[in-house]
Amino acid sequence: xxxxxxxxxxxxxxxxxxxAEIGPPKNSNGEAVRKHARNLKNYIDGANLTDNQxxxxxxxxxxxxxxxxxxxxxxxxxxTCRDRNRIGLQSDLLGAYSLGIRNVLALTGDHQSFGNHPxxxxxxxxxxxxxIQTIKKLRDEKQFLSGxxxxxxxPRFFIGAVENPFGDPFEFRVLRLEKKIEAGAxxxxxxxxxxxxxxxxxMEMVRERGLHERxxxxxxxxxxxxxxxxxxxKNVAGMIMPDHIIERMEKAEDQKEEGVKIAVEMIEHLKxxxxxxxxxxxxxxxxxxxxxxxxxxxxxxxxxx
Amino acid sequence: MAAKVLxxxxxxxxxxxxxxxxxxxxxxxDNIFLTDLPCTGTISVNMLLEAVENGFEKVLVLGGTGNDxxxxxxxxxxxxxxxxxxxxxxxxGYDKASIAFYGLKPGDVDSLKNILNTI
Amino acid sequence: xxxxxxxxxxxxxxxxEKHESILVLGCGGCVTVCLAGGEKxxxxxxxxxxxxxxxxxKPFKTIxxxxxxxxxxxxxxxxxxxxxxxDAVLSTACGxxxxxxxxxxxxxxxxxxxNTKFAGANLELGVWGERCGLCGECILHLTGGVCPVIRCSKxxxxxxxGGSQNGKCEVSSEIDCAWQLIYDRLKSLNSLDLILKIQPPxxxxxxxxxxxxxxxxxxxxx
Numbered sequence: 001x002x003x004x005x006x007x008x009x010x011x012x013x014x015x016x017x018x019x020a021e022i023g024p025p026k027n028s029n030g031e032a033v034r035k036h037a038r039n040l041k042n043y044i045d046g047a048n049l050t051d052n053q054x055x056x057x058x059x060x061x062x063x064x065x066x067x068x069x070x071x072x073x074x075x076x077x078x079x080t081c082r083d084r085n086r087i088g089l090q091s092d093l094l095g096a097y098s099l100g101i102r103n104v105l106a107l108t109g110d111h112q113s114f115g116n117h118p119x120x121x122x123x124x125x126x127x128x129x130x131x132i133q134t135i136k137k138l139r140d141e142k143q144f145l146s147g148x149x150x151x152x153x154x155p156r157f158f159i160g161a162v163e164n165p166f167g168d169p170f171e172f173r174v175l176r177l178e179k180k181i182e183a184g185a186x187x188x189x190x191x192x193x194x195x196x197x198x199x200x201x202x203m204e205m206v207r208e209r210g211l212h213e214r215x216x217x218x219x220x221x222x223x224x225x226x227x228x229x230x231x232x233x234k235n236v237a238g239m240i241m242p243d244h245i246i247e248r249m250e251k252a253e254d255q256k257e258e259g260v261k262i263a264v265e266m267i268e269h270l271k272x273x274x275x276x277x278x279x280x281x282x283x284x285x286x287x288x289x290x291x292x293x294x295x296x297x298x299x300x301x302x303x304x305x
Numbered sequence: 306m307a308a309k310v311l312x313x314x315x316x317x318x319x320x321x322x323x324x325x326x327x328x329x330x331x332x333x334x335d336n337i338f339l340t341d342l343p344c345t346g347t348i349s350v351n352m353l354l355e356a357v358e359n360g361f362e363k364v365l366v367l368g369g370t371g372n373d374x375x376x377x378x379x380x381x382x383x384x385x386x387x388x389x390x391x392x393x394x395x396x397x398g399y400d401k402a403s404i405a406f407y408g409l410k411p412g413d414v415d416s417l418k419n420i421l422n423t424i
Numbered sequence: 425x426x427x428x429x430x431x432x433x434x435x436x437x438x439x440x441e442k443h444e445s446i447l448v449l450g451c452g453g454c455v456t457v458c459l460a461g462g463e464k465x466x467x468x469x470x471x472x473x474x475x476x477x478x479x480x481x482k483p484f485k486t487i488x489x490x491x492x493x494x495x496x497x498x499x500x501x502x503x504x505x506x507x508x509x510x511d512a513v514l515s516t517a518c519g520x521x522x523x524x525x526x527x528x529x530x531x532x533x534x535x536x537x538x539n540t541k542f543a544g545a546n547l548e549l550g551v552w553g554e555r556c557g558l559c560g561e562c563i564l565h566l567t568g569g570v571c572p573v574i575r576c577s578k579x580x581x582x583x584x585x586g587g588s589q590n591g592k593c594e595v596s597s598e599i600d601c602a603w604q605l606i607y608d609r610l611k612s613l614n615s616l617d618l619i620l621k622i623q624p625p626x627x628x629x630x631x632x633x634x635x636x637x638x639x640x641x642x643x644x645x646x
C-alpha cells in the first residue's frame with residue numbers, strides 16, 4: 001500500500017472492484033452529484049468524476065469529487081491535459097488532495113473541437129504519460145515537476161490511467177499501456193468494451209508482457225439505452241461497435257432491458273478473463289441503472305474496508 | 306449602345322470555328338472584340354477582371370472541351386480561372402458584367418452561333 | 425515555407441475604404457510560392473478593389489508592385505518612393521512582411537491582405553499542409569521525421585491518444601494521426617524502441633512561450 005486510498009486497498013485485497021462514472025452537471029448544482037452518490041453508494045467502490053468530458057463545460061471534477069466524498073463514497077477524479085498547463089494541474093492536485101480526494105485518473109482529454117467551445121485554445125502542455133509522472137513525482141519524490149522540493153504535505157494519490165484497446169495502432173496500444181505503468185499508473189480503466197474478441201486479444205498481449213501484475217485493470221462497460229445509441233457509438237472516434245450488438249438491440253422488444261442484459265453478460269464474462277481486476281461502468285446520462293446492473297451481475301454486496 | 310463584349314479564344318480550339326463562321330457569312334458585330342490566346346490556359350483571373358474594369362460587360366472565354374484540348378488541361382485551367390473571377394465579382398457585389406467559359410469542339414459552328422446569339 | 429491565404433475581400437475592403445490611394449505590395453518570398461501574395465495575386469487584388477470602388481463611385485487609386493521579400497530591410501526600403509505617394513499600404517506578405525513594412529514606415533498604415541496560416545509544404549497542386557510548429561527544439565530525430573508537436577492535434581509526445589483510429593485523427597477524418605505515421609515509419613526503420621522511452625515534458629520556454637524570440641549569428645555581424 002502506497003497511499004491511503006480505499007480503492008487501492010480493495011485492489012490489494014484482491015476484490016473484484018466495481019466503479020462507476022458520474023457525469024457532473026452543466027450547472028452549479030452540487031446536489032445533482034450528491035444524489036447520484038447517495039444512490040450508488042452501496043453498489044460501487046468508487047465514483048469516477050469526468051473532467052469536462054467531450055470538452056463540454058461542466059461542474060469541475062474536483063468539486064464533484066468533493067460532493068461525492070461528502071456522501072461517503074470514494075471519488076476518483078479525472079484530470080485531463082487539455083485545459084491546464086503544468087502549473088494549473090499541480091495546483092489542482094494539491095487542492096484536490098486537501099479536500100480529501102485520494103484517487104486521480106490522468107487522461108489526455110477529448111479535443112475541444114467536440115465540445116461546446118470549439119474556438120477555444122487547447123493547452124496539452126503535458127501529455128497523459130507526463131501527467132502520470134508528475135503525480136508520481138509529487139508523491140514519491142516529494143518534488144514538483146520542476147524539481148523544487150515539497151517540504152511537507154505532499155499529495156499522495158493512487159494513480160490511474162486509461163487505455164483504449166480499440167484505438168490504433170493496435171500493436172502499439174499495449175506498449176503505450178506499458179509506458180503509462182512505467183510512468184506510475186497503478187490502475188487502468190479501459191474504453192468501453194463492445195468488441196469482446198478484440199479486448200481478449202488485447203488482454204492476451206497485456207498478459208504476455210505481465211502488465212496485469214503491475215497494474216489493476218478495470219474493464220470499461222457501457223450499458224446501451226437504445227439501438228440508436230449503439231448506432232451512434234459506431235461513429236465515435238476510438239470506439240468499435242460490432243454489428244451483432246446493433247442487430248441484437250434492434251430486434252429487442254425492450255431495448256433498455258436488452259442493453260442491461262448485454263452489460264450483465266459482459267461483466268459475467270469479464271470476471272473470468274485473467275488480468276481483469278474489476279469493472280468500470282460508464283452509464284452515460286443513465287447513472288440510475290448502475291445498481292441494477294451491479295446486482296444482476298452478482299457483484300453484491302460490495303466489500304467493507 | 307450595345308454592350309461591349311470581349312471574347313478570348315484559343316488559337317487551336319476555336320480559331321478554326323471562327324474561321325468557318327465567315328464561310329457561313331456570319332460576321333461579328335462591332336461591339337464584339339476578339340482576342341487570340343495561344344491557349345486559354347494562359348489566361349489569368351486578373352486579365353478577366355481588368356477586362357471588366359475597362360468597360361466590357363461580357364467577357365467570354367472560348368476553349369476546347371474536356372478531351373480535345375491541345376495542351377491537355379488548358380481549357381480546364383481556363384474554366385477554373387473563370388469560376389474564380391465570377392466568384393470575385395459576386396463577392397464584391399459587381400453585377401454589371403458577366404464572365405463565362407464555353408468549351409467548343411473545333412469546327413462546331415452551330416454552338417458558336419448559339420453563343421453569339423445569346424450576346 | 426510560410427503558407428498564407430487571402431482574407432475575405434469584404435474584410436480587406438473595410439480596412440482600406442477610408443483611403444483614396446493605396447500601394448498593394450506583393451512579396452516574392454513564400455507567399456508567391458503558395459500563390460497567396462505574389463505579383464499575380466497582388467495585381468488581382470488591386471483590380472478587385474478598383475472594381476469595387478468603381479461600382480461604389482468612390483475615388484480609389486492603386487499602385488501595385490512586388491518586392492523580392494518583405495522580411496529584409498534592403499527590399500523593404502526600396503519602395504519608399506511608392507509608399508510616399510499613397511495613403512496606405514496593403515501588404516500581401518505574411519504577418520512578418522506586414523510588420524516589417526510597418527516598422528520601416530512609421531506614420532503610414534500597413535494592412536494585412538492575408539491570413540498567415542502555418543509553416544508547411546506543397547502537398548499537391550493547390551494543396552498545402554502544416555509541417556512545423558516552430559517550437560524551437562526539434563525532436564524529429566526521435567520520431568522518424570514526423571512532428572508530433574504540430575501534426576498531432578494534441579501535441580502528444582508519448583504516443584497516440586485514444587481517439588486514433590484507422591490511421592486518422594479524432595478531430596477529423598481529413599487529418600492523418602501523426603502517431604500512426606510515426607509508428608509506421610519507425611517500424612519500417614526498425615526503431616520502435618525510440619518511442620518506448622518516455623519523453624519528458626517539453627521545454628516550452630524555447631518556443632514562443634518564453635516570449636518573442638530572436639536568433640543572433642555573431643560571425644556575420646559587423
